[in-house]
Amino acid sequence: MAWLRSAFQDELDGVTATLVELSTIVTDSMVKATHSLLTASVTEAEEVIASDDRVDRIAHELDSRIIDIIARQQPVASDLRALITALRMSADLERMGDMAHHVAKITRLRHPAAAIPSELLLTMEEMGKSVKIVADKCTEVIADRDLNKALEVEVDDDEVDRLHRKLFTSLLDESWPHGTETAIDITLIGRYYERFADHAVSIARRVYFLVTGTYSDKKD
């Protein structure tokens, strides 16, 4: 005889599945936004910009579904906390989509010129790879609630911070030849990648707290 699962548990699993879907979409968007930046591809940039509405719509529908579940099922204790945490993760993921969108808009703004000077391409490529590592692991943490992976996300984010500092160091080099406009672009792009990864770290911390009831860090 099959093990009977409650309808409520199915609804919670459905919420998790949508969060995983959202996390996958925003990760793909940031990968594509990075590629658009490195290759000055306005076609890819337009795809990222167009896909942001889809992220917003999925997040919005998910939020309505979560509030509906709370109203109908009236969960308490850990189930209620899980649903509130899902609402917060939905907001983090929606914001990660916004960051990919912002990066793609800089590609489009500077097209047909490249926003990134050639000597910074390698650092930006590394930045793209390091935020993908953080975001992929964040997706796994949402799906599996694996606490070791949740802790790894924080460590992986250190590499994003290191590359962010490296970008600033390049801008501040006295021989910086690219003018203020490019410096502004790089400053904002660096901030968008950092914030993207910060939201992934927030999600990992939320899962850690949900499972253990304790914080994985000293501050947020």
Added chain:
Amino acid sequence: MAWLRSAFQDELDGVTATLVELSTIVTDSMVKATHSLLTASVTEAEEVIASDDRVDRIAHELDSRIIDIIARQQPVASDLRALITALRMSADLERMGDMAHHVAKITRLRHPAAAIPSELLLTMEEMGKSVKIVADKCTEVIADRDLNKALEVEVDDDEVDRLHRKLFTSLLDESWPHGTETAIDITLIGRYYERFADHAVSIARRVYFLVTGTYSDKKD
């Protein structure tokens, strides 16, 4: 005989009172952060930086209280939506506190030098005034749920955007004499003020939606 209010209504009013308190604190923090920037006052900057922990603590306690109310009272329909909206407003306000904190950290980083070159002081002062107008009205909207004021917040935010563009125009002037480091500072400071005001606009929109069930805008 006195009109009898429900304990639940008192709890909702308590939530609103704490949101108003938080909104007042983060507005004061941004005013002080602006003053620290304009006068290169590291003392004021330190006060803003120290007060951020208090904002985080109040927001955190409020979130726990809201979740506890949902668990005990099991509200449905408009009461549940009001409590979920309060959770989101708490997150917006906490983030507004972070923005004031970030501005104050730039004052401290550049001290004893001024982060803002003298020819931009007036624009920054206007920026500080315009975000205070937005934030003060946001506090009123939380307290009164006044829909006209909620719509005004969006219009007032246009002035913040105008000043933000003016800052960038100054940076991009070919005769910009202050080097890349100052350009990076101004780029980030401009972004912090813009985000601070964006969160106030989000709060006004959340209140509008809560009261009317319709959106005050086309996109968020």
